[in-house]
Amino acid sequence: MNLIIHRGTHEIGGTCVEIATDETRIIIDLGMPLADPRDKKKRLKEFSLTGKTVPELIRDGILPRVPGLYRSVGEEKAVDAVLLSHPHQDHYGLFKYIREDIRIYLGEDTDLMLRASEALLGDRFGRHEDKVLMRDRERVSIGDMNVTPFLTDHSGYGALAFLVEAEGKKVFYSGDFRGHGRKKVLFEELLSNPPSGVNVLMMEGTMMGRESETLQAEEDLEIEIASTARVYDGMKLFICSGQNVDRLVTFYRAAKRAGAILVLDLYAANILQELGRKSLPLPTNGFKDVRILFTKQLMKRLLERNLKHWYERWRPYEISPQALQRVGKKAFVMFRDSSVHEFEATGIPKGSVLFYSLWSQYTLEPSFEKTQAFLERHEIGLKEMHTSGHAVLPDLKRFAESLDPEVLIPIHTEYPEKYREHFGNRVRCLKDGECFEL
Numbered sequence: 044m045n046l047i048i049h050r051g052t053h054e055i056g057g058t059c060v061e062i063a064t065d066e067t068r069i070i071i072d073l074g075m076p077l078a079d080p081r082d083k084k085k086r087l088k089e090f091s092l093t094g095k096t097v098p099e100l101i102r103d104g105i106l107p108r109v110p111g112l113y114r115s116v117g118e119e120k121a122v123d124a125v126l127l128s129h130p131h132q133d134h135y136g137l138f139k140y141i142r143e144d145i146r147i148y149l150g151e152d153t154d155l156m157l158r159a160s161e162a163l164l165g166d167r168f169g170r171h172e173d174k175v176l177m178r179d180r181e182r183v184s185i186g187d188m189n190v191t192p193f194l195t196d197h198s199g200y201g202a203l204a205f206l207v208e209a210e211g212k213k214v215f216y217s218g219d220f221r222g223h224g225r226k227k228v229l230f231e232e233l234l235s236n237p238p239s240g241v242n243v244l245m246m247e248g249t250m251m252g253r254e255s256e257t258l259q260a261e262e263d264l265e266i267e268i269a270s271t272a273r274v275y276d277g278m279k280l281f282i283c284s285g286q287n288v289d290r291l292v293t294f295y296r297a298a299k300r301a302g303a304i305l306v307l308d309l310y311a312a313n314i315l316q317e318l319g320r321k322s323l324p325l326p327t328n329g330f331k332d333v334r335i336l337f338t339k340q341l342m343k344r345l346l347e348r349n350l351k352h353w354y355e356r357w358r359p360y361e362i363s364p365q366a367l368q369r370v371g372k373k374a375f376v377m378f379r380d381s382s383v384h385e386f387e388a389t390g391i392p393k394g395s396v397l398f399y400s401l402w403s404q405y406t407l408e409p410s411f412e413k414t415q416a417f418l419e420r421h422e423i424g425l426k427e428m429h430t431s432g433h434a435v436l437p438d439l440k441r442f443a444e445s446l447d448p449e450v451l452i453p454i455h456t457e458y459p460e461k462y463r464e465h466f467g468n469r470v471r472c473l474k475d476g477e478c479f480e481l
């Protein structure tokens with residue numbers, strides 16, 4: 044069996060892995076790189092890809108050079124399958140370039156999340172009709188390989204790790220994971236009952252290079268948000284990803300602790316609704332302390348995408364920005380800079396606060412300037428309230444010890460060379476595109 048990391052040996056994002064026997068070739072993930080391959084200091088913007096052909100994108104280093112994977116390239120034999128670990132752009136962002144006759148394997152929850160976000164944001168996944176939906180620990184056969192998915196704890200909904208078995212060998216791909224989220228029981232379950240006899244472990248190391256950082260668990264974040272909210276008399280605004288389900292639950296629970304209601308925007312509400320889980324905090328699931336904010340900008344987007352019913356269905360639970368004034372002090376309100384004017388038209392009470400719940404580095408980017416100016420105009424406090432979607436070093440160590448592989452290969456990390464000092468001599472650093480034989 045051969046293993047090639049086409050991209051991801053020295054960077055976070057843009058992951059693409061190939062595992063092959065004489066008979067079968069599979070690809071795991073095909074993500075959008077976060078940085079421009081020609082100038083790693085520059086963030087890669089999606090618009091710079093539009094209009095480019097597959098050969099141009101391969102030439103520019105955006106698409107890794109993988110024979111038999113892409114649309115409109117030659118007569119090569121197609122790869123047998125592409126597996127997707129979870130619905131984050133840096134893992135699936137280039138799927139639209141994959142040949143449409145190739146079968147895609149992905150988790151049920153990943154599929155739901157992708158379909159909801161595609162409906163709202165447009166096409167990034169491509170029209171892959173031939174899909175196999177995977178369930179936790181239910182093995183599938185692909186050619187002469189067996190693949191078993193394991194649900195993991197991560198900020199990406201329904202994230203999977205994969206065990207690939209062929210020719211008497213076992214490779215485990217960790218995907219992105221953590222041990223301090225709302226699904227940490229999955230992490231503990233895997234540790235207490237790991238697959239045996241793993242020859243090679245490819246393990247993510249997003250947090251390598253930040254080894255001394257300690258991170259809050261989602262529950263601790265919930266308590267901190269609630270207690271901070273009590274200090275502010277005004278409106279409690281928050282910014283977080285509408286796809287980060289763990290975090291939306293954290294805000295719901297924090298609001299409840301603080302005696303406030305949760306006001307979601309139309310984007311987050313529809314994402315949660317489409318996931319179809321009764322436990323998620325939505326008024327349609329019987330949560331009486333959740334309301335939906337109708338902003339013009341999101342209503343317009345839903346209309347443009349023929350999704351009028353995706354706001355009509357929230358009418359019984361609607362709050363307009365104007366109505367926010369009545370409940371504002373007793374509400375946690377999801378904020379988007381595209382609706383700044385609507386928020387301002389309603390008046391912002393004194394003593395308001397914005398909880399910023401994304402990676403703190405994003406506040407340094409130009410895209411944050413509009414929000415920054417809004418905060419200054421209304422003397423709104425800014426409080427960072429975030430915890431990473433990735434495992435800290437002690438959890439990475441527990442993970443590696445439990446799986447106890449012969450060889451440990453760093454992936455999804457900027458510091459592969461640091462693995463050896465923490466995980467010993469079994470570490471083998473690869474280069475992008477290098478073939479490792481098992």
Ligand SMILES: [Zn+2]
Nearest residue numbers: 129131199219
């Ligand atoms: Zn991820």
